[in-house]
Amino acid sequence: MTAETTRATIIRATAMTIAGTGPRLRAGVDLHVAAGDLCVIAGSFGSGKSALALTLAGRMKASTGELTVLGHELPRQASPVRQRVALANNTAINALDDTLTVGQHVAEAIVLNGPWWRPWTTHAQVDAIIARANAVIDSLAPTNADSNADSTARQAHRLEPLWRDEIVASTQPLPRLVLGVVLALMSAPEVLVIDDLDVLRDTDDRRLAWASLLVLTTQRIPNLTIIVTCQDTRELGEAVLALAASHADGSLRRVTVLDLDLPAAALPAVPALPILEGA
Secondary structure, eight states: OOOHHOOOEEEEEEEEOOOOOOHHHHHHHEEEEETTTTEEOOOOHHHHHHHEEEEEEEESSOSEEEEEEEEEEETTTHHHHHHEEEEEOTTTSSSSTSSSSHHHHHHHHHTTTTTTTTTOHHHHHHHHHHHHHHHHHHHHHHHHHSSSSSSHHHTOOOOOOOTTTTTTOOOOOEEEHHHHHHHHTTTTTTTTEEEGGGGSSSSHHHHHHHHHHHHHOSSSSOOEEEEEEEEEOOOHHHHHHHHHGGGGGTSSOEEEEEEEESSSSOOOOOOGGGGGTOO
16 A cells, blocks of 8 residues: 555545435535546446536536545636546547447547647558557457356457448447547546446456456556446456456556445445455
8 A cells, every 4th residue: 555545636525516416426425536546436327426427527517515636626627627537438428429430530539639730630540549449459358368257158259359441330339438448548638537337238348348447558648547437346346356466566556436326424435445455
């Protein structure tokens, strides 16, 4: 618990409430997230987990309480927060368009994140981003093969690479999620928010996604903080147990979980998974 306890707190919420959400958020929550953490907001449908994630991202306003993100007070300083916090695959704000190709999505992201005077891109630039996404997809294959689950069933769970001319509607769910994450990271945000990991209906997909997020690194963002919402953290726990031994050097991302279905009295605001703190 040495280096992790010294990292700066970049998200701090105190007695924060959000109207129209579940009872936990209406009563108020306290939340502290350190730089580089994986913060998981869990809860059933209607608990307010998506609203909380969007509030932390500067896209919604809290009803009461105090909230500071990356040194900026919200909602007064929402604009700089939105510039430094990216959303991936949020169906209400930046869902991928099923009618567009992978290449069209990538080209649009390149233009949006490039200089204003260059509203175009090249096939080479698009292919470079797609190759980056496919590298992430390829990196999931060893986890797939090394699982203790039945090898025949695991081998049947193949992840196809992304192709420039492929319609997004035809992509597999996990590669589609990877594409959304890679596009969001193009703006070099300090915080990445991924809403509803349960969009991955397959258990193996969720396990692989959690494993990837636990070790995700990028040269442009050395201390990326990730916020994910979900209903069930079971596969997250499995991924932590599977990776803990091979990342005993502390390279595994520190995980905190806030379960909005539990009353505040029954759960600390941000309990760390014990295995990540050496307990």
